[in-house]
Amino acid sequence: MTRLIVGPFNRVEGDLEVTLDITNGRVSEARVNAPMYRGFEQILAGKTPRDALVYVPRICGICSVSQSVAAARALADMAGVIPAPNGLHATNLMLAAESMADHVAHFYLFFMPDFTRPIYAAQPWHTEVLRRYAPHGGAQTRQAIAARQRWLTLLGTLGGKWPHTQGIEPGGSTRPIDTAERLRLLSSIREFRAFLEEQMFAAPLEQIAALDSESALWAWYAQDPWRGDLRVFLSLSQALALQQLGPGPGRFLSYGAYLQPDGAYALAGGVWQSGNKTAVDTRAITEDVSHAWFADTATARHPLDGQTAPDADKPGAYSWSKAPRLAGAVVETGAIARQLNAGQPLVSDATERHGGTVYTRVLARLLELAQVIPLMENWLGQLRPHEPYCLPARLPGAGTGVGLNEAARGALGHWVTVRDGHIANYQIVSPTTWNFSPRDQNGAPGALEQALEGASAQAGEETPVTVQHIVRSFDPCMVCTVH
Numbered sequence: 001m002t003r004l005i006v007g008p009f010n011r012v013e014g015d016l017e018v019t020l021d022i023t024n025g026r027v028s029e030a031r032v033n034a035p036m037y038r039g040f041e042q043i044l045a046g047k048t049p050r051d052a053l054v055y056v057p058r059i060c061g062i063c064s065v066s067q068s069v070a071a072a073r074a075l076a077d078m079a080g081v082i083p084a085p086n087g088l089h090a091t092n093l094m095l096a097a098e099s100m101a102d103h104v105a106h107f108y109l110f111f112m113p114d115f116t117r118p119i120y121a122a123q124p125w126h127t128e129v130l131r132r133y134a135p136h137g138g139a140q141t142r143q144a145i146a147a148r149q150r151w152l153t154l155l156g157t158l159g160g161k162w163p164h165t166q167g168i169e170p171g172g173s174t175r176p177i178d179t180a181e182r183l184r185l186l187s188s189i190r191e192f193r194a195f196l197e198e199q200m201f202a203a204p205l206e207q208i209a210a211l212d213s214e215s216a217l218w219a220w221y222a223q224d225p226w227r228g229d230l231r232v233f234l235s236l237s238q239a240l241a242l243q244q245l246g247p248g249p250g251r252f253l254s255y256g257a258y259l260q261p262d263g264a265y266a267l268a269g270g271v272w273q274s275g276n277k278t279a280v281d282t283r284a285i286t287e288d289v290s291h292a293w294f295a296d297t298a299t300a301r302h303p304l305d306g307q308t309a310p311d312a313d314k315p316g317a318y319s320w321s322k323a324p325r326l327a328g329a330v331v332e333t334g335a336i337a338r339q340l341n342a343g344q345p346l347v348s349d350a351t352e353r354h355g356g357t358v359y360t361r362v363l364a365r366l367l368e369l370a371q372v373i374p375l376m377e378n379w380l381g382q383l384r385p386h387e388p389y390c391l392p393a394r395l396p397g398a399g400t401g402v403g404l405n406e407a408a409r410g411a412l413g414h415w416v417t418v419r420d421g422h423i424a425n426y427q428i429v430s431p432t433t434w435n436f437s438p439r440d441q442n443g444a445p446g447a448l449e450q451a452l453e454g455a456s457a458q459a460g461e462e463t464p465v466t467v468q469h470i471v472r473s474f475d476p477c478m479v480c481t482v483h
Contacts, residue, residue: 109144245357272337291318330437337410358469399418
């Protein structure tokens with residue numbers, strides 16, 4: 001057996017190390033280390049509750065809207081406030097704009113460039129992939145960067161700025177949208193739709209969203225292989241058997257995405273496993289710190305009772321990430337979890353056949369783009385002139401609140417306890433904490449740790465390319481992971 005430490009994983013931010021035990025050219029055991037502590041949960045203690053709306057967006061510069069929404073929902077839950085319908089639609093537009101930008105960045109800037117590596121130089125497709133996705137200079141890379149930059153201007157109109165907008169409140173959104181702005185927003189959405197339909201899919205979004213099985217997907221692919229970036233991804237999946245690479249725990253958690261005025265979600269939440277879906281019992285969520293650099297507690301704790309007490313010299317610990325569990329079980333979260341729980345038939349069919357793998361994770365993200373952009377057009381049309389965007393919210397001097405949301409990478413939860421008008425405890429469980437957790441007190445590996453077991457690692461590879469594919473299929477955001 002040999003041991004290999006892989007990291008940092010750059011392109012977004014590099015605060016991730018993976019220790020691999022390799023036996024006979026395969027990963028026999030993996031330990032995922034989030035090596036940087038940030039301490040937002042400690043920073044928030046003692047602040048007034050509304051201060052959370054200023055601090056938590058700064059947890060991350062990629063998913064700051066998602067953090068804002070989770071905090072606002074936690075405060076709204078504590079205050080018993082239901083946001084104004086216009087505010088919900090505006091918030092959903094902000095959430096979707098941020099998440100769809102993230103999906104485009106993940107695909108073109110973080111995932112596809114790994115296939116341009118010299119290790120694939122002998123492959124017949126390498127020259128074309130290099131032309132398309134070479135870092136900085138690839139033809140599709142340049143187009144995606146430009147499209148993403150123009151797309152993110154939506155957030156300036158909707159929220160005042162991005163990242164770290166201050167426009168999201170417990171009662172809704174503070175930024176009303178006038179008629180002229182709605183037209184400009186619709187024009188921006190249509191421009192982004194055109195980029196997706198011409199470059200990523202080479203097909204109308206509705207046609208992609210309507211694909212209802214793997215057989216339908218591959219029949220569509222066969223019409224014109226290598227036309228459009230989705231077909232390129234499918235070609236690489238076939239060539240490299242990505243449908244077999246990186247199987248996770250097989251349980252998928254989503255809280256539900258894009259809350260509507262009637263209380264339902266545009267993408268329903270749940271826990272999906274082997275084709276069966278159950279409701280999420282948030283009371284069954286616990287955080288285990290057995291292998292994390294935090295002071296031990298007698299048992300795993302629910303986030304409302306959670307503690308964040310650093311212990312950098314703790315024996316046996318190897319990560320600053322806690323280990324969240326749902327009823328004691330390891331779960332995976334992300335676009336694949338949203339699509340499965342929302343009943344997307346193609347993702348369901350592919351996952352029942354192959355499990356949660358590199359192929360199905362990336363496929364779910366791309367299908368989500370085709371699904372959500374038309375929803376954004378619809379939400380924009382539902383904004384009502386002269387109706388409020390934000391309702392007043394009087395926060396009590398004492399109470400608890402829970403704010404659940406879906407960030408681009410999956411299930412995000414904020415739990416707040418207030419006493420004497422100040423935050424007594426604030427706990428955050430982010431998507432990458434679920435996916436990149438260390439082992440728990442029973443020795444169960446986290447979702448990524450499980451997915452890495454069995455991956456090939458050939459002699460002489462300092463950074464095994466299969467490990468890169470698996471890690472990037474989860475789209476890590478480590479700064480959100482480490483509290």
